[in-house]
Amino acid sequence: xxxxxxMVEKFGYFGKILWVNLSTHEINExxxxxxxxxxxxxxxxxxxxxxxxxxxxxxxxxxxxxxxxFMPGLLTGTTTPFTGRYMVCGKSPLSGGWxxxxxxxxxxxxxxxxxxxxxxxxxxxxxxxxxxIKEGKATIEDASSLWGKDAIETDELxxxxxxxxxxxxxxxxxxxxxxxxxxxxxxKGRIAARSGLGAVMGSKKxxxxxxxxATKYPYKNKNSVIQMxxxxxxxxxxxxxxxxxxxxxxxxxxxxxxxxxxxxFLTEGMQVTMMSKYGTGLSTAISSEVGDAxxxxxxxxxxxxxxxxxxxNLTAQNLEQWKVKPYGCFSCPLRxxxxxxxxxxxxxxxxxxxxxxxxxxxxxxxxxxxxTLLKVNEYLNRAGYDSISAGGVVAFAIECFxxxxxxxxxxGGLEIGxxxxxxxxxxxxxxxxxxxxxxxxxDGVKIAAEKIGKGAEKYAxxxxxxxxxxxxxxxxxxxxxxxxxxxxPGRHTAASIDFMEVGPIGKFIKGLKIPKSKKHKYNSKGPAxxxxxxxxxxxxxxxxxxxxxxxxxxxxxxxxFQATGIQLTNDDLIxxxxxxxxxxxxxxxxxxxxxxxxxxRALGIPxxxxxxxxxITLDIKTMVRDYYESMNWDPETGIPTNSVLEHLELDFAKxxxxxxxxxxxxxxxx
Amino acid sequence: MKIIVNLAGSFGLKSxxxxxxxxxxxxxxxxxLLQALRRLLKIKVFSVKGMKSNFIVVMINGERIDPKFAKNxxxxxxxxxxxxxxxxxx
Ligand code: SF4
Numbered sequence: 109x110x111x112x113x114x115m116v117e118k119f120g121y122f123g124k125i126l127w128v129n130l131s132t133h134e135i136n137e138x139x140x141x142x143x144x145x146x147x148x149x150x151x152x153x154x155x156x157x158x159x160x161x162x163x164x165x166x167x168x169x170x171x172x173x174x175x176x177x178f179m180p181g182l183l184t185g186t187t188t189p190f191t192g193r194y195m196v197c198g199k200s201p202l203s204g205g206w207x208x209x210x211x212x213x214x215x216x217x218x219x220x221x222x223x224x225x226x227x228x229x230x231x232x233x234x235x236x237x238x239x240x241i242k243e244g245k246a247t248i249e250d251a252s253s254l255w256g257k258d259a260i261e262t263d264e265l266x267x268x269x270x271x272x273x274x275x276x277x278x279x280x281x282x283x284x285x286x287x288x289x290x291x292x293x294x295x296k297g298r299i300a301a302r303s304g305l306g307a308v309m310g311s312k313k314x315x316x317x318x319x320x321x322a323t324k325y326p327y328k329n330k331n332s333v334i335q336m337x338x339x340x341x342x343x344x345x346x347x348x349x350x351x352x353x354x355x356x357x358x359x360x361x362x363x364x365x366x367x368x369x370x371x372x373f374l375t376e377g378m379q380v381t382m383m384s385k386y387g388t389g390l391s392t393a394i395s396s397e398v399g400d401a402x403x404x405x406x407x408x409x410x411x412x413x414x415x416x417x418x419x420x421n422l423t424a425q426n427l428e429q430w431k432v433k434p435y436g437c438f439s440c441p442l443r444x445x446x447x448x449x450x451x452x453x454x455x456x457x458x459x460x461x462x463x464x465x466x467x468x469x470x471x472x473x474x475x476x477x478x479x480t481l482l483k484v485n486e487y488l489n490r491a492g493y494d495s496i497s498a499g500g501v502v503a504f505a506i507e508c509f510x511x512x513x514x515x516x517x518x519x520g521g522l523e524i525g526x527x528x529x530x531x532x533x534x535x536x537x538x539x540x541x542x543x544x545x546x547x548x549x550x551d552g553v554k555i556a557a558e559k560i561g562k563g564a565e566k567y568a569x570x571x572x573x574x575x576x577x578x579x580x581x582x583x584x585x586x587x588x589x590x591x592x593x594x595x596x597p598g599r600h601t602a603a604s605i606d607f608m609e610v611g612p613i614g615k616f617i618k619g620l621k622i623p624k625s626k627k628h629k630y631n632s633k634g635p636a637x638x639x640x641x642x643x644x645x646x647x648x649x650x651x652x653x654x655x656x657x658x659x660x661x662x663x664x665x666x667x668x669f670q671a672t673g674i675q676l677t678n679d680d681l682i683x684x685x686x687x688x689x690x691x692x693x694x695x696x697x698x699x700x701x702x703x704x705x706x707x708x709r710a711l712g713i714p715x716x717x718x719x720x721x722x723x724i725t726l727d728i729k730t731m732v733r734d735y736y737e738s739m740n741w742d743p744e745t746g747i748p749t750n751s752v753l754e755h756l757e758l759d760f761a762k763x764x765x766x767x768x769x770x771x772x773x774x775x776x777x778x
Numbered sequence: 779m780k781i782i783v784n785l786a787g788s789f790g791l792k793s794x795x796x797x798x799x800x801x802x803x804x805x806x807x808x809x810x811l812l813q814a815l816r817r818l819l820k821i822k823v824f825s826v827k828g829m830k831s832n833f834i835v836v837m838i839n840g841e842r843i844d845p846k847f848a849k850n851x852x853x854x855x856x857x858x859x860x861x862x863x864x865x866x867x868x
Binding site for chain 2: 391
């Protein structure tokens with residue numbers, strides 16, 4: 109196959125996906141051309157190749173023409189550290205463009221254990237159904253008795269029916285009620301949350317996907333992969349130990365570390381040590397202080413509006429009092445998750461809130477009540493509602509309420525406001541049930557602001573329809589580029605240099621040379637942003653968790669070769685990522701969804717007058733233009749050029765682009 | 779004067795998310811604050827060296843203090859002071 113890989117033999121994939129037509133209830137297997145695995149790997153790479161041609165440009169995201177794909181990464185199912193992820197893909201009801209979402213747990217590997225490289229749903233069922241794969245047979249089952257149940261109950265009921273080995277991905281009430289920010293829940297609390305794909309699943313009346321497989325991953329050389337995994341884990345344990353020693357004696361270490369140039373080593377070690385203990389919430393208090401966390405719907409200042417005495421209630425350190433056990437996704441040596449038990453709230457077993465949730469329901473809306481955070485976290489997991497977007501919607505509603513744009517009449521008498529913790533759960537329930545103003549908020553802040561009018565769009569903090577995550581782009585400027593120009597907008601887990609600089613990808617994959625850029629020099633960032641956008645796609649398509657890239661070097665090319673027989677170089681990794689990112693962008697061009705809308709609060713227009721982000725205004729036009737130029741896409745419109753499509757063997761995309769291209773300029777909202 | 783310092787992060791092996799109250803002479807500077815904290819908490823990363831090595835970030839009224847100016851930056855009782863570990867979550 110082509111220049112970027114040499115085919116050896118067929119290992120590491122099954123060469124087929126399960127194709128489920130929910131309109132006709134037909135189930136088929138579709139063969140995937142072998143070269144696609146070499147060109148797109150797996151996960152959303154492979155999905156982009158399939159969905160680009162299969163979803164018509166005028167498909168309604170919530171109609172039968174949309175397609176929903178569950179795609180494990182190429183290495184998912186192997187012991188390769190951090191690769192237990194799967195991606196859900198389809199046309200997003202939030203942006204009208206490419207949608208994908210990523211989740212861990214144990215569901216992704218189970219798709220492989222069923223002998224498939226992906227499961228794809230087309231059409232729309234008349235009645236609620238779920239897909240069952242058991243003993244090598246796929247059937248569509250009646251889900252009438254599950255409809256109306258939350259995602260965790262659904263998981264439990266399917267376990268009772270089919271045995272505890274079953275792995276379930278399900279929607280809750282949010283997906284059923286077509287809340288545009290709905291996600292898909294697996295392992296009773298991991299959620300493929302972003303892009304609104306839970307609503308797509310709900311629109312297809314697909315309640316759950318339930319899998320029990322027994323197929324073995326077709327390794328090229330299983331022993332080698334296991335051996336390399338062991339070496340990686342040993343190295344990780346050593347780093348953990350070293351970081352503990354260093355932290356213990358850090359009274360003498362700062363100077364010494366500079367001398368022996370070990371600062372990065374410590375960073376990796378600390379990352380492992382701290383993340384495995386506290387999870388992502390380890391930085392909840394820090395982030396609101398330094399300007400990383402958006403405060404008061406992106407218009408506040410941490411030390412003034414949400415000082416430490418408030419935010420510290422919500423930190424992972426405070427949540428330790430309820431911790432029962434840690435847990436991790438399949439094949440993960442870091443294990444950043446934890447189960448809590450909070451008897452006083454009647455929560456026998458609940459997932460520890462992540463940083464994003466603790467900030468979206470903390471600093472963003474000025475809630476400092478930890479009980480509310482715990483209840484909200486559990487509720488959103490059960491409802492299958494993206495906590496980032498849910499927080500954004502609540503913040504929007506509060507600010508509209510505070511400014512008289514919505515009133516008690518709209519909220520059914522509920523008084524909402526900054527820091528009014530007791531009103532948060534009732535408001536969320538109102539949205540999920542689509543009652544009162546909830547019926548409008550259920551469509552996300554962009555559509556809600558359009559419907560409400562009266563200047564509400566000022567408070568709608570989103571990029572191209574998706575609410576922004578809990579990382580202020582004024583703190584990490586290239587995040588703004590990502591938010592506004594990535595095919596799935598408003599994502600902190602999409603490629604971005606400032607965020608990723610925390611744990612350089614150049615250490616994760618040896619020999620990568622990341623172009624240099626300066627944080628606030630806005631015309632210096634294009635090449636680095638493009639580089640990160642490319643490599644990030646490859647890492648995702650292989651099935652890696654983002655945190656892998658923060659945890660030090662891995663023998664990536666060896667893992668790929670020993671698992672799949674595909675021989676790649678670093679240049680191949682970059683070209684494959686370039687191809688995937690370009691195809692995702694081409695999907696948006698085809699669907700007229702390159703929009704470039706972003707709320708000015710994310711850009712520092714007008715600049716903040718106080719706090720760590722004081723005076724910062726981002727030059728978004730330069731950053732986006734330079735990124736497009738570095739991708740060799742049209743710098744004005746972001747549409748991939750014909751020469752790039754040819755270079756990346758994406759010729760098939762050329763005609764489709766002509767269907768629905770339009771000039772786009774960056775629209776700063778409001 | 780009595781100064782309240784907000785601590786957030788893991789310093790040494792101690793994870794601290796709390797505030798400490800500390801007595802300082804009038805017009806004390808950041809370096810003196812760190813010295814006092816170091817004596818009180820026995821965590822020696824509370825030092826200008828610790829700032830330079832990026833183990834800690836000192837912020838006063840929401841603004842990051844450059845370690846170069848630790849000696850020149852005076853503190854007063856009404857200042858909001860925080861010391862955090864420079865890490866970012868996900
Ligand atoms: S680091 Fe956390 S989210 Fe990532 S794979 Fe491991 S347990 Fe899952």
